[in-house]
Amino acid sequence: MESQVMTNPEDISKLYRELSLFPSLTRADVGPVITSQYGGKYSNIYTEWSQRDLERSENVKFCRQYIVFHDDKSVVYSGPSGNCTEIKGELLSKDSPSGDMKAVVRESNIKGEDKQFLEIWSKNIKVKSINLTALKKHGKVYEDDQFGCLVWSHSETHLLYVAERKRLKAQSFFQVWPSKHTHLQFKHEHNGEQFVFYEDWGETLVSKSSPVLCVLDIEGSNVSVLEGVPDNISPGQAFWAPSDTGVVFVGWWHEPFRLGLKYSPNRRSSLFYVDLTGGQCEQLSSGSSAVCSPKLSPDQCRIIYLECAVYGPHQQCSRLCMYDWYTKRTSVVVDVVKRPREDGFAGIYSSSLSPLCWSADSQRILVSCPQGSRKDLLLVETTTGSVTSLTSKSPGGSWSLLTIERDLMVVSWSSPNCPPSLRVGFLPLCGSSEEVDWVMLEESQTQPDIDWQILNFTPPPEQDNSQYPGLDFDALLLKPKDVKEGVKLPLIVTPHGGPHSVIVADWLLSSSVLCRMGFAILLVNYRGSIGYGQDSILSLPGNVGTQDVKDVQFAVESVLRGGAFDEQKVAVAGGSHGGFVACHLIGQYPEFYKACVARNPVINLASMIGSTDIPDWCMVEAGYNYSTDCLPDPAVWEQMLNMSPIKHVRQVKTPVLLTLGEDDKRVPPKQGIEYYRALKALQVPVRLLWYPGNNHSLSKVDAESDGFMNIALWMTQHLSL
Numbered sequence: 253m254e255s256q257v258m259t260n261p262e263d264i265s266k267l268y269r270e271l272s273l274f275p276s277l278t279r280a281d282v283g284p285v286i287t288s289q290y291g292g293k294y295s296n297i298y299t300e301w302s303q304r305d306l307e308r309s310e311n312v313k314f315c316r317q318y319i320v321f322h323d324d325k326s327v328v329y330s331g332p333s334g335n336c337t338e339i340k341g342e343l344l345s346k347d348s349p350s351g352d353m354k355a356v357v358r359e360s361n362i363k364g365e366d367k368q369f370l371e372i373w374s375k376n377i378k379v380k381s382i383n384l385t386a387l388k389k390h391g392k393v394y395e396d397d398q399f400g401c402l403v404w405s406h407s408e409t410h411l412l413y414v415a416e417r418k419r420l421k422a423q424s425f426f427q428v429w430p431s432k433h434t435h436l437q438f439k440h441e442h443n444g445e446q447f448v449f450y451e452d453w454g455e456t457l458v459s460k461s462s463p464v465l466c467v468l469d470i471e472g473s474n475v476s477v478l479e480g481v482p483d484n485i486s487p488g489q490a491f492w493a494p495s496d497t498g499v500v501f502v503g504w505w506h507e508p509f510r511l512g513l514k515y516s517p518n519r520r521s522s523l524f525y526v527d528l529t530g531g532q533c534e535q536l537s538s539g540s541s542a543v544c545s546p547k548l549s550p551d552q553c554r555i556i557y558l559e560c561a562v563y564g565p566h567q568q569c570s571r572l573c574m575y576d577w578y579t580k581r582t583s584v585v586v587d588v589v590k591r592p593r594e595d596g597f598a599g600i601y602s603s604s605l606s607p608l609c610w611s612a613d614s615q616r617i618l619v620s621c622p623q624g625s626r627k628d629l630l631l632v633e634t635t636t637g638s639v640t641s642l643t644s645k646s647p648g649g650s651w652s653l654l655t656i657e658r659d660l661m662v663v664s665w666s667s668p669n670c671p672p673s674l675r676v677g678f679l680p681l682c683g684s685s686e687e688v689d690w691v692m693l694e695e696s697q698t699q700p701d702i703d704w705q706i707l708n709f710t711p712p713p714e715q716d717n718s719q720y721p722g723l724d725f726d727a728l729l730l731k732p733k734d735v736k737e738g739v740k741l742p743l744i745v746t747p748h749g750g751p752h753s754v755i756v757a758d759w760l761l762s763s764s765v766l767c768r769m770g771f772a773i774l775l776v777n778y779r780g781s782i783g784y785g786q787d788s789i790l791s792l793p794g795n796v797g798t799q800d801v802k803d804v805q806f807a808v809e810s811v812l813r814g815g816a817f818d819e820q821k822v823a824v825a826g827g828s829h830g831g832f833v834a835c836h837l838i839g840q841y842p843e844f845y846k847a848c849v850a851r852n853p854v855i856n857l858a859s860m861i862g863s864t865d866i867p868d869w870c871m872v873e874a875g876y877n878y879s880t881d882c883l884p885d886p887a888v889w890e891q892m893l894n895m896s897p898i899k900h901v902r903q904v905k906t907p908v909l910l911t912l913g914e915d916d917k918r919v920p921p922k923q924g925i926e927y928y929r930a931l932k933a934l935q936v937p938v939r940l941l942w943y944p945g946n947n948h949s950l951s952k953v954d955a956e957s958d959g960f961m962n963i964a965l966w967m968t969q970h971l972s973l
């Protein structure tokens with residue numbers, strides 16, 4: 253049969269290079285309203301973007317500003333105000349509320365040593381540059397999304413941030429000091445502490461152990477570490493309380509030990525308030541749930557935040573909660589949704605609200621989150637809890653809120669055939685059913701050769717889940733637009749990871765390159781994915797390795813029945829839990845798949861539980877409850893082994909490409925090695941790529957690009973293209 257797939261490595265790398273040029277939006281800030289001398293009002297919009305630089309093997313961050321003239325209801329005129337500028341060394345940055353100043357946490361290598369500075373800029377002058385490293389009040393500043401923050405006080409006199417607690421200098425028992433320094437031996441206080449183990453917060457948070465809240469008094473250039481946070485709590489996501497009387501933060505319990513936090517918003521945590529004068533700490537939420545992303549309303553009266561259950565599936569349908577600062581009452585604004593409603597609303601699935609998410613009247617909240625296979629912008633009325641979608645009638649794809657300020661929304665929109673574009677629009681007035689008039693600030697290049705659609709599947713009756721009956725699921729199908737007469741396309745099947753995650757109709761670099769090469773790609777949101785109601789999520793734990801695997805197989809077979817694809821040229825590729833599903837598929841359907849790629853796959857739940865940063869995940873997905881004091885139990889281990897891909901390895905015939913990250917704390921690379929050895933012993937073709945300095949996502953530019961090329965060539969080779 254004729255093939256139209258690109259097979260030459262040079263052509264493939266050229267195509268990858270071309271499509272990897274499209275940058276993605278990471279941040280936007282709206283500046284204050286300025287009235288021009290002719291009376292027109294405008295605001296500057298500051299945006300940050302990230303782009304792969306294949307020459308430098310790194311992601312580069314750059315900024316671009318735009319000017320938006322408006323009349324508070326609609327955009328009158330807009331355009332860029334200058335070119336892009338690369339940003340280097342900035343860990344965090346934030347304009348002051350008035351827009352008059354800017355704070356930057358910068359890392360700079362001075363004479364071979366990394367130093368951190370806190371800078372204050374005013375107009376065109378850097379008015380302060382405080383060497384935080386030399387001050388030695390704390391360790392490194394946290395720049396991550398989990399704990400990190402850089403927040404101006406309402407008065408613009410203080411800055412709040414999170415850093416690692418200062419560690420006492422530890423030394424060997426045998427440290428010898430020159431005699432004149434003998435008095436500096438600290439009376440042997442820290443001898444023997446040199447190799448003490450510091451727990452960390454797992455994947456992507458490896459050097460982070462004990463965060464502390466830090467405040468800079470700008471006038472006095474004085475940094476202090478806030479007292480009053482309970483010893484058993486790790487604080488983060490902090491901001492100034494109304495009138496700057498204290499600080500509100502999320503505190504995570506870290507006893508008896510820390511568990512991985514990345515993609516795991518289900519860790520016991522609470523909202524806290526620590527008073528600046530007395531150092532008193534008050535718990536503002538129940539303490540029996542997991543909370544995140546608190547945001548203060550513009551009128552400083554309410555805090556909105558997300559809440560979900562502790563343990564259980566890692567990502568679940570969240571509750572949107574509101575704490576009233578003055579009445580101290582908490583209300584649930586939007587509750588967990590079990591099944592999608594008639595109007596399509598399927599619940600809130602998010603572990604972070606955008607930095608600003610309130611409407612100007614402090615009555616409404618904007619949330620961007622998956623709703624099935626699309627990502628929509630949802631508007632929530634906090635008084636009634638009513639939810640409406642601002643984008644469900646707009647072109648399908650993915651709408652991400654970057655910020656909203658004085659009702660001017662800044663969003664990124666993309667779809668599988670269109671890289672991210674930047675748009676702005678005003679929020680319709682309260683109660684109005686008007687559509688948003690989106691104005692494009694930065695267009696992107698649509699890829700006319702890529703066709704995509706969302707397919708819906710109803711599992712056959714024998715695969716229905718008796719506890720959660722009647723659930724269906726979706727898949728995204730990408731295929732080349734022009735297919736020559738008589739050509740049947742090869743198909744790459746991709747189950748996502750998580751398993752409680754989802755693939756939305758977003759711009760996906762590797763899928764778009766594969767599609768432009770001539771492959772069709774089927775991305776399956778099997779039952780258990782987020783965005784389809786809490787019942788779908790709960791239907792999977794205890795059934796991994798069967799329900800997810802059968803859903804994917806059902807989707808593939810249904811698509812093949814259409815006749816457009818070559819059933820002799822089907823491959824499967826997945827990462828993490830997606831790698832678990834991929835390896836199950838080649839074990840359970842040994843004749844079906846002609847090539848398999850697995851990135852940091854879960855191979856054996858029983859052997860992984862002792863080494864992953866999220867042991868609770870192994871128990872929960874195998875169908876058990878988790879507690880921190882549970883001991884290894886042979887029956888549980890047996891069940892975990894039976895549910896794992898390694899159980900089916902003897903049946904495997906498909907050539908497997910394994911891509912492993914040496915520093916993966918989530919699915920340690922020993923999992924992949926376990927599979928590699930089994931396949932070697934069984935003489936199944938296997939190739940292992942080992943990426944030093946990479947973690948679970950294998951997302952460093954050189955690993956990602958090398959991984960892509962190897963995957964593409966593995967597919968062309970083993971599908972005989």
Ligand SMILES: CSCC[C@H](NC=O)C(=O)N[C@@H](CO)C(=O)O
Nearest residue numbers: 515749750753827828829869918
């Ligand atoms: C013990 S590993 C669990 C699988 C992992 N879940 C969360 O980290 C996973 O599948 N991760 C996905 C992202 O959700 C991935 O693609 O890496």
